[in-house]
Amino acid sequence: MSKYQYRPPCRELSGYVQYYWMLDLEDVCPSCEPHRLTPQGFMEIVFYYRDSYKLILSDGEESHPRATLYGQRTEFIDILPTGRVGLMSVVFTPVGVRDILHLPLNELINRYVSLEEVLGREGKDMEEQMMNLASFDERVDGLETFLLGRLQRRNEFENNRMRMVMTRLLQCRGMFNVEQLAGYACLSKKQFERVFSTYVGLMPKQYLRVIRFLYAVEFRNRMPEVDLATLAFHTGYYDAAHLANEIKALTGHTSSTLFQLMCFSEDADSIEWFLGV
Template identity: 80%
Template sequence: MSKYQYIQPCRELSGYVQYYWMLDMEDTYPLCEPHRLTPQGFIEIVFYYGDRYQLVSSGQRESHPRASLYGQRTGYLDILPTGRVGLMAVVFTPVGVRDLLHMPLGELANGCYSLGEVLGKEGQELEDQIMTALGFDERVQSLERFLLQRLKRRNEFENNRMRMVITRLLQNRGMLNVEQLADYACLSKKQFERVFAAYVGLMPKQYLRVIRFLHAVELKNRMPETDLATLAFHAGYYDSAHLANEIKTLTGHTSSTLFQLMCFSEDAESISWFLEG
């Protein structure tokens, strides 16, 4: 039996954290096919307080951090549970995480890092607190104390500028170009690309690509009978072949396989929550 819980952040963190979620499965999870993590448009930290997960790459398995910081992705990552599943995650807003980590987020792109590796002693201490906490509420309380302390050091001006850009980008479902976004931010294209990458974690063109892909998944989930050509037209792709190629590049799946896996799943729900802000 599995238990899924979801909690929104406190008011002070609402512009920085989208939500917290926890998945706890009482039964031991047998070794099976890896779970594929695809581009999501946000950065998250996941605490694996149950049995360890493994990273799977080119058929090889390696140790996976118990407290994992996932950067923005333009590709996919496979992880494999090895026993009882127990995990808790914090999903950040696209911009807010910069003022909590205090580092250029572009350095984290397409990576998975241990919290101690990124945040040093503070990260290791937080990991220890989460691993020994007695339940979801206690884990969220420990995490929010940590985040609120780090929030005292932030650049509010650039944060607000990028927050406005992201809002416009999501409202248009990624169907804008870099020049339009740079003009909206009142920056040159070069300045905008530098600031955007530091605050969001990808170059603007890469992020627009991810958002268009998420929009295609969102449309398919709302209109499951829609064919690929119609989906491509409404999501801003040249044609069905363009969309199919993007799906293969970003997820490693064919379009038919991806939609079978994601539509009406928790992953598809999280995409809808994210795009609706």
């Protein structure tokens, strides 16, 4: 039996954190299946506080960090729980993460790194604290103290500019091109690409691709009866083949397999929380 819990951030972190979530599986799984992490449009820190996880690679497996910072993704990875599942995550807003982590976000694309590797002793202390706390609320309170201590508001003008761009981008379901977004931001295309990648971690074209995919998944979850051609038409793809190819490239699944998996996955809830639908 699984138990999911969600909580929004405190007011001071509302522009930086989207939400926190925790998953506990009550039963030990002796032969767990790998879980596929697909592009989600955000960065997050995940604490695996029960049995360890492994990363599934083409040439074998390797141990996964107990406290992992996931960068923006344009491709998928597979992780494998080795027993009883327990994890806690903080999901950052697409723009706000920079003022908390103080890292070059574009160097974290498609990477997962231990919190200790990027934050040193501070990251290791946070990992140990998450391992020792018992309840969801205790973990959230500990995380918020940690995040507030790291929060440094730097360029509020550019922060607000990028937040406005992100709001517009999400409202239009990614059906913009880079030139339109640059114009909305009152920047040249080259300036916009530089600022966007600094604050979000992906180039605008890469991010638009991810957002269109997420809206396609969300649309299909709401209307499971629609066929692929209709779904493509409503979510900004040229045709069904274009959408099917994008799903395969971003998730490694066929469209039919992905939609079947999403019906039974917490990822569907995660997408809805992120898109605000």
